[in-house]
Amino acid sequence: MAGIKDLGVGIGWRSEIDLTVERLPGVDFVEVVAENLHIGHLPESVTLLLERGVPVLPHAVSLSLGSADQVDLHRVEHLGAVAEAVGAPMVSDHVCFVRAGGLDSGHLMPVPRTRDALDVLVANVKLAQRNLPVPLALENVAALLEWPDGELSEGQFLAELVERTDCWLLVDVANLYANARNIGTDPERFLDEIPLERLAYVHVAGGEQNGDIYHDTHAHAVLPEVLEVLDELCSRVAPPGVLLERDDNYPSDTEIAGELAAIRAVVNKHRG
Amino acid sequence: METPTTAQGTWLSAEEAGFLTAGPGRAAEAVLARLIDTGLVRVSRDGLVTAVHQTGHEATTSIEARMLGHARTAVRFDTIVQSTANSTEVADLYRHLFSRGLLQVPRRRSEARWFTLAVAGVLTVAGFVAPPFFAGVPIALCLFVLQYGRSPVTKAGKAALKHVTAHDRVHAVALHGFTGKVARQHVGELFELPQSVVKMIPPRSRKPRKRSTADGGGCGSASSSSSCGTTSSGCSSSSGSSCSGGSSCGGGGGGD
Numbered sequence: 460m461a462g463i464k465d466l467g468v469g470i471g472w473r474s475e476i477d478l479t480v481e482r483l484p485g486v487d488f489v490e491v492v493a494e495n496l497h498i499g500h501l502p503e504s505v506t507l508l509l510e511r512g513v514p515v516l517p518h519a520v521s522l523s524l525g526s527a528d529q530v531d532l533h534r535v536e537h538l539g540a541v542a543e544a545v546g547a548p549m550v551s552d553h554v555c556f557v558r559a560g561g562l563d564s565g566h567l568m569p570v571p572r573t574r575d576a577l578d579v580l581v582a583n584v585k586l587a588q589r590n591l592p593v594p595l596a597l598e599n600v601a602a603l604l605e606w607p608d609g610e611l612s613e614g615q616f617l618a619e620l621v622e623r624t625d626c627w628l629l630v631d632v633a634n635l636y637a638n639a640r641n642i643g644t645d646p647e648r649f650l651d652e653i654p655l656e657r658l659a660y661v662h663v664a665g666g667e668q669n670g671d672i673y674h675d676t677h678a679h680a681v682l683p684e685v686l687e688v689l690d691e692l693c694s695r696v697a698p699p700g701v702l703l704e705r706d707d708n709y710p711s712d713t714e715i716a717g718e719l720a721a722i723r724a725v726v727n728k729h730r731g
Numbered sequence: 732m733e734t735p736t737t738a739q740g741t742w743l744s745a746e747e748a749g750f751l752t753a754g755p756g757r758a759a760e761a762v763l764a765r766l767i768d769t770g771l772v773r774v775s776r777d778g779l780v781t782a783v784h785q786t787g788h789e790a791t792t793s794i795e796a797r798m799l800g801h802a803r804t805a806v807r808f809d810t811i812v813q814s815t816a817n818s819t820e821v822a823d824l825y826r827h828l829f830s831r832g833l834l835q836v837p838r839r840r841s842e843a844r845w846f847t848l849a850v851a852g853v854l855t856v857a858g859f860v861a862p863p864f865f866a867g868v869p870i871a872l873c874l875f876v877l878q879y880g881r882s883p884v885t886k887a888g889k890a891a892l893k894h895v896t897a898h899d900r901v902h903a904v905a906l907h908g909f910t911g912k913v914a915r916q917h918v919g920e921l922f923e924l925p926q927s928v929v930k931m932i933p934p935r936s937r938k939p940r941k942r943s944t945a946d947g948g949g950c951g952s953a954s955s956s957s958s959c960g961t962t963s964s965g966c967s968s969s970s971g972s973s974c975s976g977g978s979s980c981g982g983g984g985g986g987d
Contacts, residue, residue, distance in 0.1 A: 475805055477776045478923070504776045678784075708784035711770050 463627065463659050464548070466514060466700025468723045470715070473705070477504035479712050485719060486513065490702055493517040493541045493550065494534075501544060515545040516660075518552070522587060524597070525556035525570035530583040535590045542593045549659060551596040551629045552587075554580065554617065571606035572616045577623075584624045596627035596659035599649075601637035601675040613644060614652025621657050628653060631662035632688040633675055633704075640673035646688050650695055660700035663689055663722055678707035681718050686725055693729040701726055741833070741891035746794060748895040749905035750824055751833060751888050757908055758824060759815035760932070762794045763808075764904035767922055771795075772802050778928040779805040794820040809931040833888035840880030847875045908932070 467487025472480050474495075480486060481504055489508060496502070496517070501509075509515055519538045522530055542550045555567040570576050588595050597620065599613060611619065617628060630653070635646040663686070665679040681703070692698065701722050705715065743751065749761035763780070766772040771790070774780050782802040790796035797820045801811055815821060828834045851871035858865035884892070897903035900921035903913045909929045911918050919929030 474777060475775050475779060475781050476773065478925075479773060481776075482923075502776070709773065709781065710784050712773075713770075 463699040466516075466660055466702075468719055468726065469514075469700060469702040470719065471518075471702060471704045471706070472505060472508070472515070473709075474502060474504075476705070476709050476715070477502065479709075479715060480504070481507060483712065483716055483719065485716075485723065488514040488516065488700060488702070490516045490518045490551075490704075491541070491545070493519045493538045494521050496541050496544075498537070498540045498544055505545065509545060514548070516547050517541040517545065517550045519550065520552065520567070521557060522552040522583075523555070523557045524552060524583040524587060525554060525568075525576065525580050526559055526583070527556075527579055528559070530586050532586075532590055535587045539591045539593070542591070547593060549594045549596055549627065550591060551598060551627075551659070553598045553600050554620070555600045567600045569600055569602035569604070569606065570616075572609040572611045572613065573606075574610055577611070577616060577619060580620060581623045584620070584626055588624065588626070594627055594659075596629040598629035598631050598662065599634050601631070601634040601641075603641055603672065605642050612648065612652060613638070614649040617653050621654050626657075627659035628657050629659050629662060630692065630698075631664070632692060633662065633664040633666060633681070633685045636682070636685045636688050637666060637673050637675040640668075647691060650692055655696040658696055658698055660702060661689065661692065661698045662702055662704055663718075664704040665718075676707070677704050680710070680714070681721070686721060689722065689725050690728070693726055697730060698726070741831070741887065741894075743891050743895055744792075745901045745905040746792070746824060747828060747833075748892060748902065750821075750828060751884050751892050752906055753908065755816040755821045755825065756812060756932075757905065758821055759794070759798075759812045760908055761901060761905040762792070762798055762815065763812060764901045764909070764922070766795060766798060766802075768899075768901050771799060774808060774922075774924060774928060775805070776925055776928070778808040778931050780808055780811050781805045792820075794818070794824065796820075807931065808928050809933075812932060828888070831887075832885055833891060834883050835881070835885045837883035838877065838881040841878035844875055844878035847871055847878055851875060 468485060469488035469490065470480055470483070470486055472489040472491050480489060489505075491505060496505070505515060517538060519534070522534055522538070524530060538550050538552075541547075553567050554570055556570060557564050557567060570580060584595065584597070597617075599617065620626065621628060632646070635644070635649055638644040639646050663681055664675060664677045665681040665685070666673055666675040666677070667679045668674075689701065703715075703718055703722060705718075709715070745761040745765060746758040749757035749759075763772070767774060770783055772780050772782050780802050781804070782799050790799050794815065797818050798811060798815050801814060806814075825834065848871070851868050854864045854867040854871055858868065882889075895902060895906065897906050897913045900918070903911075903918045903921060907913050907918050909919045909922075909924070910932055913921075917926070917929070919926065
C-alpha cells in the first residue's frame with residue numbers, strides 16, 4: 460500500500476446520530492466501531508452511506524494488542540470481516556491493552572513503554588496483520604498514568620512500532636492534548652518523533668477539565684487547544700483525513716456541523 | 732391556568748389540540764413533534780429518541796420537561812409517546828381541558844341501543860292494547876338516549892378545534908398524528924422521519940372495538956390510535972392503559 464488516499468473530513472458514525480450523519484453536508488468519510496456491527500446485518504444508514512460512495516472505516520476497541528496474552532483471533536477475524544463488508548481500505552485499533560488475566564479493564568490502558576512491552580505489541584500486531592485483509596492503523600491513547608521504568612518516549616515507541624510492523628498511524632490530537640495536560644507529555648515532540656509519512660488519518664474529539672484531570676470524554680465540545688494541536692500537525696504534514704469523534708451527549712446538528720467546519724478550516728489553512 | 736382566547740375563539744396549544752383530537756397519545760405526539768421541531772431531541776433511523784445536549788434551552792412546558800428527561804438516554808419512539816401519554820403531566824392537561832369545559836365525561840355508545848328503541852316501539856304498540864305498557868315507553872326511551880353515548884369533547888371543545896389548522900408540522904401532528912396525512916403527504920415526512928420509525932406508532936383504528944370498558948366511560952389510549960370520537964363512542968387502546976386523567980380522554984374524531 461503506497462499511501463492512504465485523501466479521505467477528507469469525517470465523523471464517527473454512531474447509531475444515535477445516524478440520520479444526522481446522513482444529512483450533514485461535507486461528511487467525506489465515516490468511521491464505525493467494528494464491535495458494534497454485525498456481519499450480514501449492516502445498519503441501513505451505513506449501507507446508505509456506502510451506496511453514496513462515502514468510505515466507511517472500521518475502528519476496533521477490543522483487540523488489546525498490548526496484552527501479554529496472544530491476541531484473540533476471533534476479534535481480528537470479525538474486524539477483517541467488517542472491513543470486507545464495508546469495502547474499507549484499512550482498519551484501526553489502539554496501542555493499548557484492555558484485558559489481562561481474564562479481566563476486562565473497560566478502558567484503553569496505556570502500554571508500558573519498555574522494549575519488552577514493545578516486543579509483545581509487535582508480535583501481536585504482526586499476528587493481527589497476517590489475519591487482516593487490509594492494512595492496520597494504530598492509535599495513540601489518552602493516558603491518566605505512565606507506567607514506571609519507561610525506556611522510550613511515546614513518539615519513539617510508535618516510531619519503532621511502525622518500523623518493525625509497517626503499520627499505519629492514527630494520531631488522535633485530543634489524546635495528545637489530554638496527555639500533555641495530565642502527564643506532561645509534549646505534543647510537538649511526539650509529532651517530531653513519529654514517521655508522519657505513515658499517517659493514515661487523525662482523530663479529533665472533545666473533553667472537559669475536571670479538577671486537575673482533563674477527561675477525553677468524546678461527550679463535550681472540541682476545545683480550541685485541541686484544534687491548535689491539529690494545526691501543529693497540519694503544519695508538518697497534510698493528513699489524509701481528519702475525523703471528529705463524538706460518543707455521547709450529542710449536540711445539535713448545527714453544533715456538529717460547526718465542529719466539522721472548524722476542523723476543515725484548520726486543514727484547509729495549510730493546503731493553501 | 733387561564734384560558735387564552737382569540738377573536739376566533741378559544742386558543743389551543745398543539746398538545747391541547749392533539750388531546751381533543753385523539754386523546755393523550757396524540758397530545759404526547761404533538762409534544763414530541765415540537766421537541767423535534769425545535770431541535771431539542773433527535774430521532775435515529777432505528778427509532779431511538781435522544782435529548783440533544785445543549786445548554787440554555789429549557790423545556791417550555793411540564794410535558795416537554797418530562798419527555799426531555801425520559802430522552803436523556805435513548806428511548807424508543809413509541810415508548811416515549813406511550814409513557815408520556817400515561818404521565819401525570821398529561822393527566823394535568825386532561826384536567827385543564829376539563830376545567831375549561833372543553834372535555835366532559837363521555838358515555839359509551841351501546842350496540843344495544845337499537846334493541847332498546849325496538850322495545851320502546853313494541854311497548855308503544857302494546858300500549859294501545861293494554862295502556863299500562865305505555866308506562867314503559869319513557870323508560871325505554873331514556874335508556875336509548877343514555878345508550879346513544881356522548882363524546883368526551885364538548886361543543887366548546889369542538890368549536891375550539893375548528894379553528895386549529897395544520898399550518899405547521901407540529902399542528903399537523905396534533906391533528907393527524909405522525910402516521911397521518913396532510914395534503915396527501917405523510918406527516919412523518921414533514922420531519923424527514925423514516926416510515927419504519929413512524930410505523931412504530933400503531934395506526935389509527937378504522938373500526939373501534941365493541942368491547943365495553945369497566946367503567947363504561949373510560950377511553951384510554953396511550954397511542955393516537957384512540958378512536959374515541961364524536962362519531963363513535965367506541966374505544967380502542969393499543970396499550971391497554973387507561974386514561975390517566977380519570978374517567979375519559981379526548982377524542983374529537985380528527986381524521987388522518
